[in-house]
Amino acid sequence: xxxxxxxxxxxxxxxxxxxxxxxxxxxxxxxxxxxxxxxxxxxxxxxxxxxxxxxxxxxxxxxxxxxxxxxxxxxxxxxxxxxxxxxxxxxxxxxxxxxxxxxxxxxxxxxxxxxxxxxxxxxxxxxxxxxxxxxxxxxxxxxxxxxxxxxxxxxxxxxxxxxxxxxxxxxxxxxxxxxxxxxxxxxxxxxxxxxxxxxxxxxxxxxxxxxxxxxxxxxxxxxxxxxxxxxxxxxxxxxxxxxxxxxxxxxxxxxxxxxxxxxxxxxxxxxxxxxxxxxxxxxxxxxxxxxxxxxxxxxxxxxxxxxxxxxxxxxxxxxxxxxxxxxxxxxxxxxxxxxxxxxxxxxxxxxxxxxxxxxxxxxxxxxxxxxxxxxxxxxx
Amino acid sequence: xxxxxxxxxxxxxxxxxxxxxxxxxxxxxxxxxxxxxxxxxxxxxxxxxxxxxxxxxxxxxxxxxxxxxxxxxxxxxxxxxxxxxxxxxxxxxxxxxxxxxxxxxxxxxxxxxxxxxxxxxxxxxxxxxxxxxxxxxxxxxxxxxxxxxxxxxxxxxxxxxxxxxxxxxxxxxxxxxxxxxxxxxxxxxxxxxxxxxxxxxxxxxxxxxxxxxxxxxxxxxxxxxxxxxxxxxxxxxxxxxxxxxxxxxxxxxxxxxxxxxxxxxxxxxxxxxxxxxxxxxxxxxxxxxxxxxxxxxxxxxxxxxxxxxxxxxxxxxxxxxxxxxxxxxxxxxxxxxxxxxxxxxxxxxxxxxxxxxxxxxxxxxxxxxxxxxxxxxxxx
Numbered sequence: 001x002x003x004x005x006x007x008x009x010x011x012x013x014x015x016x017x018x019x020x021x022x023x024x025x026x027x028x029x030x031x032x033x034x035x036x037x038x039x040x041x042x043x044x045x046x047x048x049x050x051x052x053x054x055x056x057x058x059x060x061x062x063x064x065x066x067x068x069x070x071x072x073x074x075x076x077x078x079x080x081x082x083x084x085x086x087x088x089x090x091x092x093x094x095x096x097x098x099x100x101x102x103x104x105x106x107x108x109x110x111x112x113x114x115x116x117x118x119x120x121x122x123x124x125x126x127x128x129x130x131x132x133x134x135x136x137x138x139x140x141x142x143x144x145x146x147x148x149x150x151x152x153x154x155x156x157x158x159x160x161x162x163x164x165x166x167x168x169x170x171x172x173x174x175x176x177x178x179x180x181x182x183x184x185x186x187x188x189x190x191x192x193x194x195x196x197x198x199x200x201x202x203x204x205x206x207x208x209x210x211x212x213x214x215x216x217x218x219x220x221x222x223x224x225x226x227x228x229x230x231x232x233x234x235x236x237x238x239x240x241x242x243x244x245x246x247x248x249x250x251x252x253x254x255x256x257x258x259x260x261x262x263x264x265x266x267x268x269x270x271x272x273x274x275x276x277x278x279x280x281x282x283x284x285x286x287x288x289x290x291x292x293x294x295x296x297x298x299x300x301x302x303x304x305x306x307x308x309x310x311x312x313x314x315x316x317x318x319x320x321x322x323x324x325x326x327x328x329x330x331x332x333x334x335x336x337x338x339x340x341x342x343x344x345x346x347x348x349x350x351x352x353x354x355x356x357x358x359x360x361x362x363x364x365x366x367x368x369x370x371x372x373x374x375x376x377x378x379x380x
Numbered sequence: 381x382x383x384x385x386x387x388x389x390x391x392x393x394x395x396x397x398x399x400x401x402x403x404x405x406x407x408x409x410x411x412x413x414x415x416x417x418x419x420x421x422x423x424x425x426x427x428x429x430x431x432x433x434x435x436x437x438x439x440x441x442x443x444x445x446x447x448x449x450x451x452x453x454x455x456x457x458x459x460x461x462x463x464x465x466x467x468x469x470x471x472x473x474x475x476x477x478x479x480x481x482x483x484x485x486x487x488x489x490x491x492x493x494x495x496x497x498x499x500x501x502x503x504x505x506x507x508x509x510x511x512x513x514x515x516x517x518x519x520x521x522x523x524x525x526x527x528x529x530x531x532x533x534x535x536x537x538x539x540x541x542x543x544x545x546x547x548x549x550x551x552x553x554x555x556x557x558x559x560x561x562x563x564x565x566x567x568x569x570x571x572x573x574x575x576x577x578x579x580x581x582x583x584x585x586x587x588x589x590x591x592x593x594x595x596x597x598x599x600x601x602x603x604x605x606x607x608x609x610x611x612x613x614x615x616x617x618x619x620x621x622x623x624x625x626x627x628x629x630x631x632x633x634x635x636x637x638x639x640x641x642x643x644x645x646x647x648x649x650x651x652x653x654x655x656x657x658x659x660x661x662x663x664x665x666x667x668x669x670x671x672x673x674x675x676x677x678x679x680x681x682x683x684x685x686x687x688x689x690x691x692x693x694x695x696x697x698x699x700x701x702x703x704x705x706x707x708x709x710x711x712x713x714x715x716x717x718x719x720x721x722x723x724x725x726x727x728x729x730x731x732x733x734x735x736x737x738x739x740x741x742x743x744x745x746x747x748x749x750x751x752x753x754x755x756x757x758x759x760x
Binding site for chain 1: 382384385387388393394396397398399400401402403405406434435436437438439442466469470472473474562564570571572592593594595596597615616617618619620621622623694700705
């Protein structure tokens with residue numbers, strides 16, 4: 001129950017361990033086509049270019065920046081946590097300039113500040129922001145931000161690593177241009193792949209570049225020879241066959257549940273977990289309207305030893321929760337309720353275990369009430 | 381029995397499907413330490429910086445180039461097949477200049493030409509070459525080439541994607557500076573990871589760069605915070621946990637067999653396969669002294685329909701063999717005998733199936749003798 005990797009559904013582990021076939025085998029190629037269609041459902045898009053990058057989410061992020069940017073470009077980057085900072089790193093490593101719009105960590109991105117930045121920087125080519133900040137659990141209003149980007153003639157790059165499958169990611173409705181995610185969060189799949197989707201407008205930019213994409217491995221002009229439409233697949237790199245079996249199964253599971261039902265499930269269990277923490281007297285970092293249901297940042301009570309609590313939870317309850325990252329290190333815990341792990345069983349386990357561990361350390365919390373509060377929430 | 385991914389050992393598939401734990405979990409971190417030590421055995425090196433890149437072999441290749449090169453550098457690149465060409469692409473995307481040394485496809489690299497290039501290009505920083513050309517099955521003399529690089533004060537980058545675990549890769553004995561490989565060839569593991577190892581000399585170059593590494597994802601200065609020595613692991617990206625379980629198991633299997641025994645097994649089965657093909661009247665493309673035992677390039681007899689034969693082998697025998705790549709397309713088949721798939725059972729299956737399919741097409745081959753010739757080879 002950390003910020004991901006989340007627990008993997010046993011059906012997905014079973015798919016993962018199936019015998020490896022060739023990456024150009026007709027049966028595998030047919031599965032790739034299904035996978036693209038299933039990903040379009042997850043992203044709620046008709047984008048033709050929708051596929052998994054053969055590497056973790058940070059490579060998915062990099063694939064968006066290296067393909068869309070050329071040296072000398074300007075990018076407005078919103079930062080309200082760790083991953084906005086990583087976007088800045090990516091922009092600069094492309095020889096482009098990052099214009100930073102800073103918000104408090106733990107808060108959503110302020111659209112007014114973004115509009116000011118777009119107004120004062122008419123040369124900007126891209127607006128980049130994180131929809132679901134994995135470092136804080138804050139959710140930003142992607143629809144408003146993408147619309148602002150369009151209005152000021154910018155492309156949008158959106159980080160949906162933690163949101164995909166857990167809270168609405170509506171790529172076409174938002175009008176987002178380049179979106180990347182990860183498999184190890186609300187899809188409950190193994191880590192190592194990064195689903196991405198690009199609008200037609202983004203594709204045109206990629207196909208009419210002046211300079212070569214600086215990464216051979218991530219150059220979409222080449223990757224598309226393998227993942228693109230049409231019958232013939234050209235070898236680019238050897239696809240991670242077994243991880244793709246697993247992602248296919250994860251997406252079939254999402255389709256079986258129905259994505260709206262998955263979103264609702266995340267909201268329901270989040271509400272119960274929150275009720276339990278609040279009954280205990282713990283506070284959530286992010287204001288209610290800006291919270292991600294699947295990632296709950298809880299303030300560590302004064303005087304409590306962060307690492308000792310996490311160590312006890314892991315040793316005594318086999319329960320992993322996440323530490324704070326960057327500016328939040330030592331100040332918060334990050335508790336995931338993602339995908340398959342977003343269940344009543346885990347809500348009760350987490351509340352019971354945190355209650356017991358903090359109680360045994362004489363932390364200033366209300367003990368013995370959290371589980372009841374959560375159960376009450378389920379009854380409402 | 382293509383050029384990889386090769387058949388995965390069931391023990392490795394079982395390890396792959398184990399429950400996913402956190403990438404900062406102490407048990408996982410302990411496994412990472414074992415993995416690095418096991419990789420040092422596979423690479424026959426004591427290099428501290430020895431680890432798997434969290435992406436396929438082409439990302440391993442890119443990690444060597446982007447970390448060692450800076451804009452304006454010169455690299456001597458040997459090309460005797462497809463992958464030397466990919467090295468050139470990598471060099472140029474780093475803003476560096478590739479000085480090409482060309483050899484015939486299907487032949488080893490000519491050390492004399494390399495020495496001439498080193499002599500005439502004293503500004504060269506790196507010599508890059510492919511030890512085991514997956515596109516042709518040719519093996520080059522890595523020890524001689526690395527020694528030449530050292531003598532002319534160059535770093536060496538060596539592609540060992542297809543050689544690792546199948547034919548001697550002796551990183552320390554060669555004095556190689558940066559070596560990358562893949563998991564899906566002679567380690568019989570799933571595709572998606574790229575083991576790499578860097579000498580101390582290479583590390584010094586990486587740590588004293590003037591410019592930032594252009595890839596955030598592959599920047600070893602950052603990756604080492606997670607994979608490096610010392611107790612504390614800093615989050616960089618989410619490691620592909622399950623694929624790393626699989627690689628760990630693959631390397632344990634290699635250690636159990638003994639790497640010298642694995643090399644000998646590849647030689648023995650190659651000899652039997654070759655005896656069968658030669659009895660049939662088929663010829664191997666690469667001269668005997670330059671052949672990789674694990675990857676056999678066979679000339680397609682005149683008048684035989686390449687795709688039809690491969691299609692029949694796949695449909696009727698569930699046997700995949702590889703097509704030619706690039707300049708070799710339509711001219712050769714690439715038949716792998718890699719790792720777990722390098723077995724008497726597969727040698728006999730392949731010879732029997734090729735005999736039957738070519739015989740049924742009235743190809744100009746000697747039918748009914750290949751399997752006997754292979755069995756005779758095993759008896760010698």
